[in-house]
Amino acid sequence: MxxxxxxxxxxxxxxxxxxxxxxxxxxxxxxxxxxxxxxxxxxxxxxxxxxxxxxxxxxxxxxxxxxxxxxxDFPKAPESVVYLLVEEAVARLNRAEFRRVADLPGFCARLARAILEFSAAGCDGDRLAGRIPDTPLAAAFLAVYQEVDRALDRRGLLLRxxxxxxxxxxxxxxxxxxxxxxxxxxxxxxxxxxxxxxxxxxxxxxxxxxxxxxxxxxxxxxxxxxxxxxxxxFAKKRPAPAMVLVKAARIERECEEIARRILKHASAGRPFREIGIIVRSHEPHVPLLRATLQRFSIPAHFYFDENAVEHPAIRFLTRAIDAMLGGWDHAATLAVLRLAPRFADSPALDRLDFAVREQIPNTGLGSLKALLP
Missing domain, CATH: 3.40.50.300 (P-loop containing nucleotide triphosphate hydrolases)
Structure with missing residues (x-):
């Protein structure tokens, strides 16, 4: 082996x-x-x-x-379920050590993450009981952990x-x-x-x-x-990488410099898939990098979770529903139509845009249909 x-x-x-x-x-x-x-x-x-x-x-x-x-046949406990069970365990046990902070935002979530970390290391509640140090919060944490273990067992769910x-x-x-x-x-x-x-x-x-x-x-x-x-x-084979420090006047200039260097490597024969960008945090770098790479026609895959509310299809559907529930206010409906794919490329929609603007404020789907060219 x-x-x-x-x-x-x-x-x-x-x-x-x-x-x-x-x-x-x-x-x-x-x-x-x-x-x-x-x-x-x-x-x-x-x-x-x-x-x-x-x-x-x-x-x-x-x-x-x-x-x-x-x-x-052994279902894994989703993290969301673990978080809810931790909240229930904290409330049910009502430990004095946690009483002042139990209702603070994020406390139960942090407690759940700690439990998941212990579990990932192979340390369940029973195993932790024999190894946990004698610290002020140890007994309270262990009690919550063991209560969550029992709740998971009752539901037939297992941690990783x-x-x-x-x-x-x-x-x-x-x-x-x-x-x-x-x-x-x-x-x-x-x-x-x-x-x-x-x-x-x-x-x-x-x-x-x-x-x-x-x-x-x-x-x-x-x-x-x-x-x-x-x-x-195996001995190291890869040559030592060249390290260059670039000082940019502002973050927009930094993103442009990154794009130019990517294009330089690509023109020398390196595939785009062998080039990566590491950022310190999502904001403010990722939105600027996304726009800059698109402007330079550089294909990129971003390994970041996106808020579903910001997805173009979700934005279109939610705003359309809001317009319907609001009685088809023409200004709101026009804003929805502007989110439709290729709106600006449609002469018919462009004429509808002008017609709607001329009679705003107005409501009603019937009067809106009457404006269709």
Whole structure:
């Protein structure tokens, strides 16, 4: 069982992809490449497809997606449900330590995030009870955590760590009849729940695992070697990157300079997909970058969640409903029509725009239809 280690840029992922390509070239469908994030899975799928390989969905997937297939009968507790259960637990227990802050906005959400972090590390309420330090808030937090655990059990829901443990037990007992080889790549740490999956997999499939050789991973690497993995260390291959500091007079100028440098790399033959932009925060950078990249005709995919209310289709539908509920006020209805695709390119809608403006204020759908050219 190979354990491939090395610094970033040492070729660990390239080595894994080479083996994965060889399996695809041999028409093997009993292989899986598991990665930590959906973004990485999507990127690798696109990369392999661009190289001419045909692969069915699921050959490259996240570890979470793989686990979902192993334990579909063990539903995962959504974060929103955990937040609600934490609120109920705090109110029901009414601990004196939390009484003054229990109703403050964000308190229960922060408490829920702490519980999810402990769970992700494989530390449920019972395990935490034997290890929690003697601090002023420890007993109150533990009581809420255990109450949430009991509430989840009553609803038949599991936190991520317990689902991983259930998946590991099922894999260890039943095996993976349709899978012969698995590669795990891109992971920087393996908490106990993920490690249980690894130990279950090695019982039934050929497993290859990659890890960075950071000092923080030394205990994990030692544990895996003792468990039977053979470490293969890759030396750094990627040359040291050139670092340039650009001082811009204002943020708009900074975005334009980024766009120009992207075009310079693209004109030299580098694909756009190999160029990335990292920002400190969504605001104010992302809206300006989005507009600037569009102006320079640079294709880009933004890995940020967008507010559904701001989506053009949602804005159009919600404002249309508001106009209807408001009795079809002509000014409001005209504002909705302006959101329609290609409004400015339609001579008929342009004439309607002038006709509506001439008789505003007015209401009613009938009188509005009478203005249609």
């Amino acid at each position: 190979p354990l491939i280690t090395g610094p970033p840029g040492s070729g660990k992922t390239a080595h894994v992809l080479q083996q994965f390509r060889a399996a695809l070239a041999a028409k093997k469908q009993d292989v899986r490449l598991l990665v930590p994030t959906a973004t990485m899975a999507h990127h690798l799928e696109n990369q392999v497809a661009r190289e001419g390989f045909v692969l069915r969905r699921g050959l490259i997937q996240t570890l979470n997606g793989f686990v979902d297939l192993q334990v579909p 760590a317990k689902r991983l443990e259930c998946a590991a037990a099922r894999i260890r007992a039943n095996g993976l009849p349709d899978i012969a080889a698995i590669w795990l790549d891109g992971f920087h740490a393996l908490p106990d729940p993920e490690l249980a999956i690894v130990h279950a997999l090695v019982c039934h499939v050929d497993l290859t695992l990659t890890l960075p050789d950071y000092e923080a991973t030394a205990p994990l690497r030692k544990h895996l070697v003792e468990a039977g993995f053979t470490e293969e260390r």
